[in-house]
Amino acid sequence: MSDNHSFRLATGGRLIDRAYQVPFRFDGRQMRGLEGDTLASALLANGQLMMGRSFKYHRPRGPIASGAEEPNALLGLGRGGRFEPNQRATTTPVVAGMVTSSQNCWPSLNADIGAVNNWLWRFFPAGFYYKTFMQPRGAWKHLFEPVIRRSAGLGKAPTEADPDKYEQAYGFADVVVVGGGIAGLAAARDAAAEGKQVLVLEQNPHWGGRTPTDHADGQGRVDALLAELRALPNVTLRRNTMATGLYDHGYLLAREALADHDPNQGIPRQRLWRIRAGHVITATGALERPLAFAGNDVPGVMLASAVRDFIGDYAVAPGRRIVVVTNNDDAYRTALAALDAGLEVPVVIDARSTADGDLPQAVRARGVRVLTGSGIAGVKGYRGVEAVKICDQTGSGDVRETVEADAVAMSGGWSPVVHLWSHCGGKLNWNADSVFFAPDPARPPLGADGKGMASATGAAAGDLRVAALTGAVQERSLLPVWVMPEHATRKARFKMWLDFQNDVKVSDVELAAQEGYESVEHTKRYTTLGMATDQGKVSNINGLAVLSKALSQAIPATGTTTFRPPYTPLTLGTIAGEARGEIFQPLRKTPMHDWNERHGAHWEPVGHWRRAYCYPKGGESHAAAVAREIRAVRASVGTLDASTLGKIIVKGPDAGKFLDMMYTNMMSTLPVGKCRYGLICSENGFLTDDGVAARLSDDTWLVHTTTGGADRIHGHFEDWLQCEWWDWKVYTANVTEQWAQVAVVGPQARTLLERLGGMDLSPEALPFMGWAEGELAGIPARVYRISFSGELSFEVAVPANRGLELWEKLHDLGRDLDVTPYGTEAMHVMRAEKGFIMIGDETDGTVIPQDLGLNWAISKKKADYIGKRAQERSHMTDPNRWKLVGLESLDGRVIPDGAYAVASGRNGNHQRNTQGRVTSTYFSPTLNKPIAMALVLNGPDRMGDILEFTNPGGEPVKARICDPVFYDKEGTRANG
């Protein structure tokens, strides 16, 4: 077996504590790590180099990186509701008792059947899915996609609810420094010296970035800076906090890990910070690039920086004989680190023709062979490195010699991390000398003041060595190497990985270019380069360099793909934050909510409110409860909790003029003490709300809206007042919640209210469509005599805190009258029996009042109202618009809601032609038969015609067109 090369070194390890062993499980096997280990270092220490399988070919994969950029070592973490897929082993601290599992393999990591794809690589070129599954059309949805979905996908989605808590928090700072490496810490110190409030965010648990690992006295330098910062009252240092995205106006999102892998502390697992930053300094460092040589994905081939991180930070070695392959001086640090740890470095392969900088010389001085002008022609081994074949870099891959090795440390140079800088529009320059894209300080992301809201520093700005702070030695320039060797054969290019997670190779990008792809964004999507969970952190630059070469153009002409948040994946839990369970949404409760609940209310959500749909008694069905409630109302008296109705005060010298514009009918002529029903339309003429307005005084109206319309209509009013008629003297106030409102309805309504005492509610004192103010049972009340049921009806509004008192009094005093609480469904049925329309039933955003026969509520005298001109457009005045009628079912069946009336013939889509649609349909307990309303072509002119309505899964329903007023056509009942 060749996958047991990695091991724990006897000494060293900056971040581990050998005194504390940490047991954990991987794929069912018991393993031991050390306190401070990441999962990756702990697995390596246990000889487990192979940590996953690639996405497309199921190739065995080990980690290639040591940080957030890792594309390969993705594990499933935890169990049950805490299971989380695609967790990077390189950034996940190992915790005692942790249960981890490998992904994208079946039946096991070692014997994965999907690896057969690996031998079929010729059949999975770029754009494979597009090319293969084009025909026949239906096959993609029904055949290919389900099969591919089952075999594809890295991690599995968890199936249980997440038991952990999450929270969000708002943060503010003059300066936010992203990155707690040495450059970030120094930037924080400088900003703090200017008196700014400074917040420093570091994604790792440790400060200092690469400096402690890469520079002799690095730890000392970092510690000194930290000590300085900790003493400053205006600096906040926050570890384990990953800045995920930068948005307009200096809005920065960051995820703080609080109890990520120790969920039993009872505190939130993660916290999403929503930060308003005066200025953001990106000190996000740089990421090392792989080299594209054949076999660069074999487990044991790692980034040079990762190899020395594992050695230096965790005292784990990926192998005993480590070959270094590079195009720059920096990678020689890995050779030195390996030698210092007692490992063998048989050879350093350098693509450059000369390598005589300080670092290469130091390596030579340790007796290591340095082969310049050389490259790797191939890697021997499948599950682990066995040997490396060496060739000339400028050749086509003729093998000069083969060196036995069990690990390869590769370095293709470094790329500044420019994500945050780019998220909000910061531009990049291609630096041909250093061979990377770096932020252009002249074109930063702009803030509201037109000035840069972000700046970059340190390696993130292109200063890779940050020599002023680290004291790093000079390095000689690197050689751009995008393919190794330069003239590699076609066959070799099929084995050179660019995107490790998505299995995109040099050959795929070249094929895309050959097929005509020029845009880097199109190539990305065609080849899936950079589209995996790592978002191409290690692959992007190599990929676009290969594309540029294939297109024979310079790299800046190709450009980068767009950097989008989040920097690393964000758990959905942090985005939901506290919004789950009981507080998922604000649930609005009326003053009578608890009473309704105690009396068995079945709830109907209306907006954020909960309204009683009906009040079933005992084992009563909802339909039976509704029927009983309606009969009780029509026979005696019932009460409806109407507190949710919108109530908006409109006051001012121009209030009448304003309401005349808002409503289709005249509100300015309404006498004080009276009520009037009105319609509100959108600018396009469509009916959006209705309700009763009452004139309270000379300059004050109280406007009732629908329950769901209160906030929307208040906003509509304010929109016109603030944006269009800002000089009109009108104040509005949404006082919906100030009042509890009870509809007291039925022939005995007056009798019941009179028992409360305090107001004269006789027809003379309070006629239909009038309102009066006074006290009922000692409670201040406003009583509106309006009816939505056709019965004698009073709506009583009292201060909300006394609503329950009124409600209970009504029920106490009305026992002998069989006073019955009724819900929204009884209200709906009763209004339909009377042919009253309901916003949302008879209207759907495409219906104008004229469609509903409401012309009587549209003023002919007014010069204008919102929607008037729209209603004069030809389409709105078309006599063929469907119009409201009633329907009588011929065979006693209730017509299905929303059913269409069919017409002869078929339309251009081969569908039946239609001539009408059901808008409301109920069984009427009052009339003991089904009733319905519908919008029908020329409906009002076709009384008595029979229509046939669709009925999915059953026989069509035939119905006769009739007047929509089914009950009490003369309207006498409202008079009691």
Next chain:
Amino acid sequence: MAEALATITEIATPGMIQIRADLDRAGDAIAEAAGLAIPAQTRFSAAGDRWLGWMSPDELLLILPRADVAEAVAALNDALTGEHALVLDVSDMRAGFDVIGNGAGEALAKLAPVDFARLAGDGVRRTRLAQVSCAIWPVGGGYRVVGFRSVADYMRGLLQGAARPGTTLAPR
């Protein structure tokens, strides 16, 4: 177990009067009738059992004992005679909570986009608590949060969750 960041207590909502008017023109008359100085933008003025807060460029909120509401509404209407103004008793549409304790600001910072470190002792914010609107201002030992009555249970749930023991925002 650590202590909660703050204690959450629902208050019996006092009287509240919404006042809208041109504050430049009518400020003196309102101040006289309310018995308090007109507060500066985003501030409140208070004396005895009365509190007057800035809500918007043409809106104030007067808080006072419930028993005094009717008289104050009448006094304000009198004072604003001839002005385009709106004076409304809104005492019943509100719910309020006191969030008291050393971590009160931290708990609220999880729910309201407010920089509590920079909120003046007489500062008031008309803002939101997660998904609902509210006003927040400092009171002895913490903050008072006033929102709408229909969502009182939601607000209580939010505040208790945000103040859960061990959830300090301090860096760790």
